[in-house]
Amino acid sequence: MDLLPFSAEHAATVAAWPASSREVLLWCGRREFPVTGETVAGWQEDQEVHGHVLVGDGAVLGYGEVWTDAEEDEAELARIVVAPEARGRGVGRVLVRALLDRALGAGFDDVFLRVHPDNAVALRCYEGAGFVPVDPAEAAAWNAVQPVPYVWLTRPGRVTETP
DSSP: EEEEEEEEEGHHHHHHHHOOOHHHHHHOOOOSSSSOOOHHGGGGGGGGEEEEEETTTTTEEEEEEEEEEEETEEEEEEEEEEEEGGGGTTHHHHHHHHHHHHHHHTTTSSEEEEEOOOOOOHHHHHHHHTOEEEOOHHHHHHHSSSOOOEEEETTTOOOOOOO
C-alpha cells in the first residue's frame, strides 16, 4: 500500500464512504449528510492541511490529513476514514502509521490526534497503531474549547510535561 497526496479526483470517492449522518459526525465532526466531494476538496485549501490517500491494488482504501502548526511545532492527524469494503482488515492502522511517518518526516516531534468519544472503532485503531492518551490535564485544557470532550492521543514515545 502507498500513501499518496490527495487530489481533487479522490474527493467524490472519499465523500461517499460515510453511510449515515452519525458516521459523518464521528469522521469529521460535520452535521451535513451526505458530505459532498466539494467539501472534501475544499478542506485542501487550508495551507496547514495536507490530505493523503492510501492506495492498494489500484484502489483508494483510506483518506487522512496531517494538519501542521509550525508556530506550535506540532502536527495533528485528522479526518481519517477507511473505505467501507476495506474496514476490519488493518488498513486503518496502516494509514495512521503512514500519516504519522509523514508528520515525523516533516520535522514534527509532537503529533496528536483526537477521536470523538463515541467512536470506539477509531479509538481501537489508533491505539492499535501505537497512539497513547495524553495527560488528562492536557486533554481537559484542549477540550475546553471543543464541541465535545474528545479523546486526545499522542504518538508513542512523546515526552509529556507533568503539570
